[in-house]
Amino acid sequence: MRAALVKYSGRRLNNHEAVWYDMPFRSTLEDYYNTGDICVYDSTLRLVKYSAGVALNIDEPVTDGVLERIRASCDFILLRGSNYIHEQMDWGHFLSWIEALDLPVLVIGVGAQAERERAIVLPTENRRVWQAIADRAPSIGVRGAFSAETLHRNGIHNIEIVGCPSLFRGLDRSLKLRHAPDGPRRVTFSLRREVGSTYALDPAAFQATQKRIIAKLALVSDLYLSCHGEPEEKAFFFRAPRHMDKARAELVAQGWFDEVTGRVLQDLYERRLFYVGAPGDYDVYAAQFDAALGYRVHAVLPAVAVGVPGVLFSYDTRSRELAETFDLPIYSPEEFERQTLGEALAPQRFDRFQALFPERYDRMKAFIEKNGVPTRM
The missing domain is CATH 3.40.50 (Rossmann fold)
Structure with missing residues (x-):
């Protein structure tokens, strides 16, 4: 064919x-x-x-x-x-x-x-x-x-x-998720700064909530971030000095690097930020973690495809629809923040996904x- x-x-x-x-x-x-x-x-x-x-x-x-x-x-x-x-x-x-x-x-x-x-x-x-x-x-x-x-x-x-x-x-029809025995410790979180009215009812609240979740995860896990196309993040990943300076100024001006979570975010950007240049590269990257979560559907799903438990956030019809189709855990930011990381990614929450995957x-x-x-x- x-x-x-x-x-x-x-x-x-x-x-x-x-x-x-x-x-x-x-x-x-x-x-x-x-x-x-x-x-x-x-x-x-x-x-x-x-x-x-x-x-x-x-x-x-x-x-x-x-x-x-x-x-x-x-x-x-x-x-x-x-x-x-x-x-x-x-x-x-x-x-x-x-x-x-x-x-x-x-x-x-x-x-x-x-x-x-x-x-x-x-x-x-x-x-x-x-x-x-x-x-x-x-x-x-x-x-x-x-x-x-x-x-x-x-x-x-x-x-x-x-x-x-x-x-x-x-x-792999026989895909089996790998759950860390003592709960997830090493975690990858996919960023999404670019968002319009077709993705979220309130883009400003969407960004503020995302920053707050990242800052909390940094306190309780060995956290890494992945970026998926925005040039400011790529400047940090490639460590291009002049581009980094420009990107830092832009992120401050946008309020992404703010007075509350800005220091945590900058530290993660400088030391623990991965850029997804090719899907095959992300397969290798994602497999090193106990869990994948964040605001990029095509960071969570490919991680699950290599056996890493993944959680979606409910912020648009696409994420909710895919979670429903595959029976993957999905939380509003408020629901996620009311739980521990271990509770949110408890193995039993993936039982139906695992049973129906074949x-x-x-x-x-x-x-x-x-x-x-x-x-x-």
Whole structure:
């Protein structure tokens, strides 16, 4: 099977591994990009067994030359999962490409994005894209119930809840979480400073709560932080002196390095901050910890995929939906702060996740195969 790759994020090292684009170091250091997108892309490629892939840029209009090349070299369209189901989604020329190619479309783990669970009414053009996909797929794989309900409300009914490919990236049906005998001690916390109104009802409160939790964790655990795209954090990771000075001034101006928790945060940034440059690198990093928590879904799920107990924070529909789909612990910040770290990550809280993981692994495998594509699962 040969794939036309749509909404690709980064570049492929081979058919089953992706990293960020080959760019000058200055761009890596100074530009923001969301490494969660790379993780989903990489995870999708790991699950799907295909012989060749061709990148299809749907931001470009259909041309006869590219159309004939894709038709001659591809058997299906592979759309990686992401937060595509919302009112502002720009599909470029995807509808024209779908109609012109008329190939099967495999969609794995797409989701609705909103600051809270509410009715999302998609614009007509977006509904036409989803209908064109639905017409060319036995079913569309969504990450959870909210996404399924949203597509159903917008007239798309051949839907299947499969979760996110990032949880299955280890290709291990017999995955067993490793719980530290005396409770979690070494902990990694994923930062998320960039947040808008589609992720949180109150972005300022979101950031203040996150800082408070980090400061408390630093008192009770051997804490490390991971960053996932923001240039200020990358300046600290790469220890570029002038960039660090500029980043420090910016973080002070934004109130991130404040008078209450600023000293703790600066110390962690200078000594214990890891930058996730490639999904495969994060697999190696995450496996060294007793627990993974924080505000990056694609830091928690990949950690769980390598056997590390992970906890999600309830701050948007995506985190709540994935926790519900996989039965992973999820807490509001207030709920988390009322517990000890050991209580929040108690092994029994993962019993249902552990018991149902093989069934959910099989469901993802069966979904892909039902769409006519073999898997590596």
